[in-house]
Amino acid sequence: MFEELLDDAALTCDGHDCDRSLAEPALVFETDAGRRAAYECACGAVTVTVCRPESSR
Template sequence: MLERLTATCEAAGCDRALDDGNCMLEMERDGGVRRAYECDCGAVTVTVVDPSR
């Protein structure tokens, strides 16, 4: 379910969409897949997707 949601940058004054184009790092761990996105505004957002859901 979460992989279908569109993540957005939550930096003050920014609401740009975070997508594969700005995914800078992806790491798979036992607890899920972590992705780090760098927005054009310079903020970094990290998401975690639980593989069991």
């Protein structure tokens, strides 16, 4: 499921006045509760995504 979300999502930076595309996460943390990924942008901002499995919703 996580792979489907990542394939369909066009991740962009959440930094102020920045809309750069984000590629590979700098840090990924996975547990039974879900997946968290941190993306570092060239502008210096860090964007964090959180994906939960459907079974935990």
